[in-house]
Amino acid sequence: MVGKLKQNLLLACLAISSATVFYLGRHALECHQRMERRGQPPRGDGAAAPPGTAAGSNRSRPYSKDMPLIFIGGVPRSGTTLMRAMLDAHPDVRCGEETRVIPRILAVKQMWARSSKEKIRLDEAGVTDEVLDSAMQAFLLEIIVKHGEPAPYLCNKDPFALKSLTYLARIFPNAKFLLMVRDGRASVHSMISRKVTIAGFDLNSYRDCLSKWNRAIETMYNQCVEVGFERCMLVHYEQLVLHPERWMRTLLKFLHIPWNQAVLHHEEMIGKAGGVSLSKVERSTDQVIKPVNVEALSKWVGKIPADVLQDMPVIAPMLAKLGYDPYANPPNYGKPDQKVVENTRRV
Amino acid sequence: MRVTTRRVLLLVGSVAALMVTLHLGQQVLECQQVLSERRHRLMRPENEELVMVDANHVEYRYSKDMPLIFIGGVPRSGTTLMRAMLDAHPEVRCGEETRIIPRVLAMRQAWSKSGREKMRLDEAGVTDQVLDAAMQAFILEVIAKHGEPARYLCNKDPFTLKSSVYLSRLFPNSKFLLMVRDGRASVHSMITRKVTIAGFDLNSYRDCLTKWNKAIEVMYSQCLEIGRARCLPVYYEQLVLHPEQSMHNIMRFLDISWSDMVLHHEEHIGKPGGVSLSKIERSTDQVIKPVNMEALSKWIGHIPGDVLQDMAHIAPMLARLGYDPYANPPNYGHPDPLVVNNTHRVLKGDYKTPANLKGHLQVRARCTLRV
Numbered sequence: 001m002v003g004k005l006k007q008n009l010l011l012a013c014l015a016i017s018s019a020t021v022f023y024l025g026r027h028a029l030e031c032h033q034r035m036e037r038r039g040q041p042p043r044g045d046g047a048a049a050p051p052g053t054a055a056g057s058n059r060s061r062p063y064s065k066d067m068p069l070i071f072i073g074g075v076p077r078s079g080t081t082l083m084r085a086m087l088d089a090h091p092d093v094r095c096g097e098e099t100r101v102i103p104r105i106l107a108v109k110q111m112w113a114r115s116s117k118e119k120i121r122l123d124e125a126g127v128t129d130e131v132l133d134s135a136m137q138a139f140l141l142e143i144i145v146k147h148g149e150p151a152p153y154l155c156n157k158d159p160f161a162l163k164s165l166t167y168l169a170r171i172f173p174n175a176k177f178l179l180m181v182r183d184g185r186a187s188v189h190s191m192i193s194r195k196v197t198i199a200g201f202d203l204n205s206y207r208d209c210l211s212k213w214n215r216a217i218e219t220m221y222n223q224c225v226e227v228g229f230e231r232c233m234l235v236h237y238e239q240l241v242l243h244p245e246r247w248m249r250t251l252l253k254f255l256h257i258p259w260n261q262a263v264l265h266h267e268e269m270i271g272k273a274g275g276v277s278l279s280k281v282e283r284s285t286d287q288v289i290k291p292v293n294v295e296a297l298s299k300w301v302g303k304i305p306a307d308v309l310q311d312m313p314v315i316a317p318m319l320a321k322l323g324y325d326p327y328a329n330p331p332n333y334g335k336p337d338q339k340v341v342e343n344t345r346r347v
Numbered sequence: 348m349r350v351t352t353r354r355v356l357l358l359v360g361s362v363a364a365l366m367v368t369l370h371l372g373q374q375v376l377e378c379q380q381v382l383s384e385r386r387h388r389l390m391r392p393e394n395e396e397l398v399m400v401d402a403n404h405v406e407y408r409y410s411k412d413m414p415l416i417f418i419g420g421v422p423r424s425g426t427t428l429m430r431a432m433l434d435a436h437p438e439v440r441c442g443e444e445t446r447i448i449p450r451v452l453a454m455r456q457a458w459s460k461s462g463r464e465k466m467r468l469d470e471a472g473v474t475d476q477v478l479d480a481a482m483q484a485f486i487l488e489v490i491a492k493h494g495e496p497a498r499y500l501c502n503k504d505p506f507t508l509k510s511s512v513y514l515s516r517l518f519p520n521s522k523f524l525l526m527v528r529d530g531r532a533s534v535h536s537m538i539t540r541k542v543t544i545a546g547f548d549l550n551s552y553r554d555c556l557t558k559w560n561k562a563i564e565v566m567y568s569q570c571l572e573i574g575r576a577r578c579l580p581v582y583y584e585q586l587v588l589h590p591e592q593s594m595h596n597i598m599r600f601l602d603i604s605w606s607d608m609v610l611h612h613e614e615h616i617g618k619p620g621g622v623s624l625s626k627i628e629r630s631t632d633q634v635i636k637p638v639n640m641e642a643l644s645k646w647i648g649h650i651p652g653d654v655l656q657d658m659a660h661i662a663p664m665l666a667r668l669g670y671d672p673y674a675n676p677p678n679y680g681h682p683d684p685l686v687v688n689n690t691h692r693v694l695k696g697d698y699k700t701p702a703n704l705k706g707h708l709q710v711r712a713r714c715t716l717r718v
Contacts, residue, residue, distance in 0.1 A: 010357070017364045024371040064393035097471035101458065101478070108454070112447065124625040124706075125443040126493035132447075134492055138484035141392075146480055147472035150389040279470040 061152070063145050065137040069172050070095070070155035070255060073162030074180030075216045076198050077190040079237035081284035082292070083180055084157035086248065088276040089266035092257060095155035096148030097279040102140060102156065106164040109136055133171050140171075148277060153257060163216070165223035169231055176255055179224045182237035183324045183331070184213040184316050189300030196283050206308045207315060214316040221318065236323075238333040242340060244292045264339070267291040293344040298330045397487060399496035402619065407496045411483045415490065415518050416441070416501035416601060419508030420526030421562045422544050423536040425583035427630035428638070429526055430503035432594065434622040435612035438603065441501035442494030443625040448486055449506040455482055456510060483517050494623060499603055508566045515573045522601055525570045528583035529670045529677070530559040530662050535646035542629050552654045553661060560662040567664070582669075584679040588686060590638045610685070613637040613698070626706035636698040637689040644676045 072084050072095065084095035109132065112118050122128070144156050161168070165177055188209040191198060202208040224232040233254050240247050248263045262269060269275030270289050278285045287296070308315065312326040319326045336344070397409040418430050418441065430441040455478060459465050468474070490502045507514065511523050534555040537544060548554040570578040579600045586593045594609050608615065615621030616635050624631045633642070654661065659672040671677045682690070692698070 013361070014364075017361070017368065021364060021368050021371065024368060024375060028371050028374050061390045062393040063390050099471055099473050100464075100468060101473060101481075104454065105451070108450070118446075121625075121627050122446060124627050125445055126623070127445050127447060127489060128493075131489060131492040135447075135485045135488040138488045139481045142481035142484045143473060143477060145390050146477040147474075277472070279467075281467045281470050 061150055063141060063154075065141065065172055066174055067172075068153060068256075069144065069175040070153060070178065071161060071165075071168055071175060072155060072157040072178045072180065073159045073165075074182070074220065075184075075187055075213050076159045077187040077194075077196060078159075078180040078182035079235075079240060080157055080159050080180045081282065081288050082237075083178060083235060083240065084155065085266045085276045085278075085288045086244075086263050086292075087155060089262045089269040090153075090252075090257065090260050091262065091274050092151060092260075093153045093155055094149050094151035094274075095157050096277055098158050098282060099143050099147055099156065100158070102143060102158045103160040103163070105136070105139060106161055106167070110164060110167070137171050149274070151274075153255070160216075162220045162223070165220060165232065166226055169227040175231070177224065177227065177232040178251070179220055179232060179234050180237055181217065181221075181234050181322055183300075183333075184210055184217065184319055185300045185304060185312075185324075185330075186237075186296065186298075188213055189303050190296070193299075193303070194283060206304050207311075210308065210312075210316045214318045217318050217322070221322070238297060241292050241294055241297065242334045242336045244340065245337065265291070290347045291343040292340055293347045294336050294340060295344060295347060297333060301330050304329075397491050399491055401496040405496075407498065409487060409491045409500065411487065411518055412520055413518075414499060414602075415521040416499060416524065417507055417511065417514055417521060418501060418503040418524045418526065419505045419511070420528070420566060421530075421533055421559050422505045423533040423540075423542060423630075424505075424526040424528035425581075425586060426503055426505050426526045427628065427634050428583075429524060429581060429586065430501065431612045431622045431624075431634045432590075432609045432638075433501055433597075435608045435615045436499075436598075436603065436606050437608065437620050438498040438606075439501055440495050440497035440499070440620075441503050442623055443628060444504045445489050445493055445502065446504065448489060448502065449504045449509075451482065451485060452507060452510040452513070456513075479517055486517070495619070497620075499601075506562075508569065509562070511566065511569045511578065512572055515577060521577070523570065523573060523578040524597065525566055525578060525580045526583055527563070527567070527580050527668055529646075529679075530556055530563065530665055531646045531650060531658075531670075531676075532583075532642065532644075534559055535649055536642065539645075539649075540629060552650050553657075556654065556658075556662045560664045563664050563668070567668070580668075584643060587638055587640055587643065588680045588682045590686065591683065611637070617701075617703075624704055626704045631704055631706075632700045635700060635704065636693045638686055639690040639693045640682055640686060641690060641693060643679060647676055650675075 070087070070093070072080055072087075074080050087093045088095050112122060112132070113129070122132070144154055159180075162177065162179055165179075168175060169177065188206060190196070191201060192203050192206065192209060195203060197203070201212050221234075224234060233251065235247065235251065244264055249259060252259055252263070266276055266288075267290060270278060276288075278288065309329065313320060316326065325331045395410070399407045399409065401407065416433070416439070418426055418433075420426050433439045434441050457464075458468060458478065459475065468478070486502075490500055505526075508523065508525055511525075515521060515523070534552060536542070537547060538549050538552065538555060541549060543549070547558050567580065570580055579597065581593065581597065590610055595605065598605050598609070612622055612634075613636060616624060622634075624634065655675065659666060662672065665672045
């Protein structure tokens with residue numbers, strides 16, 4: 001009796017240990033693969049990897065507030081993730097996932113500066129604008145630099161960070177900005193139908209979402225205009241998906257980054273080293289793994305309540321200002337390039 | 348046990364399996380470590396250290412490994428006096444409350460407290476390591492740049508000591524001074540002087556004492572966790588009754604050489620290398636005076652009877668910290684002659700708030716009845 005128990009126990013132990021070995025072995029293999037991909041020979045003795053043995057980015061890169069950062073933003077559901085994914089596909093650029101904390105600290109900083117009472121108190125404490133700016137630069141840089149792989153051009157995509165566009169432009173004097181602009185009706189339809197929670201947007205009301213969209217894009221647009229065309233570029237989502245090559249060329253020229261064909265095939269670089277790193281909790285991940293396509297352009301047609309459609313130019317005057325006809329359902333965004341037609345068919 | 352071939356084989360097999368498992372596990376750990384090291388070595392800040400130059404062109408280099416001093420405690424516990432006395436030391440600079448350091452610490456705590464949010468942040472590559480680096484950078488910039496450079500930098504924001512364990516990790520050579528005071532006196536002070544503190548209902552002694560208890564409990568337990576070598580509780584009453592002895596003890600704890608100036612902070616107000624005060628801080632009018640006993644027992648007779656009765660129940664930390672909850676007041680001790688002398692001069696009216704330190708809040712406070 002006892003013998004049988006002992007045998008069963010032993011069998012169980014063996015099963016568990018072989019499972020562990022299998023799991024660890026797979027993990028070790030994955031890890032080694034990742035290391036090899038980055039050009040480093042796997043080291044089992046714990047010694048620090050020597051620099052200079054891998055191809056490309058192994059030299060220590062200095063980072064500072066004067067580096068050429070790229071900030072991508074806009075109202076959520078405006079193609080911000082697509083934009084950063086396409087740039088991520090470029091071997092010299094790394095954007096990475098939304099940091100989530102950057103817009104929060106920027107908002108808090110803005111609150112401190114806006115309240116005149118608080119500003120006086122802070123000045124009295126020696127915490128002047130200069131000190132705050134240094135601290136913000138330091139914080140933001142650490143997050144941007146360290147949350148992803150190194151690269152010659154670092155970029156950050158947090159949609160609402162561009163509510164502080166002018167401030168960012170001041171504390172990072174060589175930074176450039178890409179403001180994603182999209183037909184508000186499409187953005188709002190997307191957030192409502194996909195139930196994407198955004199602070200301040202009432203997902204039960206197209207009217208409320210459209211007026212919040214209007215206020216948000218107005219703030220960001222004005223700041224983009226304020227910093228000027230040499231530092232901030234408006235990117236219309238519709239134009240980006242209809243004519244990706246033309247727009248990516250314009251974009252890269254604006255950013256002073258050399259052209260690379262990879263930006264037109266971001267879907268081939270998902271999860272690869274030097275490619276596009278996606279987060280499983282971000283809401284656009286399932287869309288951005290597909291190639292550039294026109295699926296999402298006019299999904300909103302027929303979904304907006306009639307009374308809202310009637311009041312459209314009053315609810316969302318920014319539509320007209322950005323070039324979208326508030327009464328056209330939908331406006332004619334344009335005809336897609338051949339490649340995009342193929343992609344959409346494939347998708 | 349019979350030694351059969353089967354048994355031997357089994358033994359050998361399991362030992363081999365164990366060794367393989369250990370080896371693989373070790374490899375995985377090292378591999379992960381090297382990967383993360385590599386990533387961080389590939390980008391380095393252009394300026395590894397913060398460099399500040401003072402009025403005499405002396406250069407100071409600051410980094411996360413510098414010996415920072417953090418002073419805190421529940422507000423109205425002598426935190427400003429403590430930092431003023433240290434400020435009087437020629438090599439130390441604390442300066443005013445930054446106000447923002449406790450706020451970012453609170454934000455940081457909120458981000459990691461929610462399991463869901465932590466998972467989202469990890470998915471984004473914003474791991475604890477990354478957040479900690481950002482916090483170190485932010486806090487250092489604020490501490491280093493909001494006041495004059497000095498060999499030893501110190502920061503006084505009362506509620507930062509709610510995160511003292513975290514700070515002790517971020518700044519491995521930092522030390523902490525936790526100001527401890529009889530909760531009844533602190534609460535009386537905030538109520539009579541109408542010092543707004545988030546979460547404290549200034550209309551209720553009972554509520555304030557409960558909140559005091561909660562706050563000091565958190566701070567005290569973290570202080571204990573950090574350990575005596577790095578966190579020192581400083582009793583306000585003892586500091587005020589025996590300043591010389593207390594300060595010698597504190598300077599020894601901080602490993603900073605003695606200077607008599609720390610016993611005469613009132614002579615260095617507003618001077619370079621001395622004590623910089625903010626006109627909007629609530630203790631400014633008190634801290635311009637020399638160390639005195641004015642504030643020790645002002646609370647006597649002001650706490651409602653029902654609260655006095657339930658004192659031990661409302662504020663168990665009183666007893667834990669050594670204050671008799673039923674003694675009104677406890678015998679804090681006998682003052683040094685220096686302090687007796689100072690108190691005489693203060694009561695005579697020798698120390699008036701200079702015009703440049705009078706904030707409009709001070710003027711308003713003068714109109715309320717001060718007991």
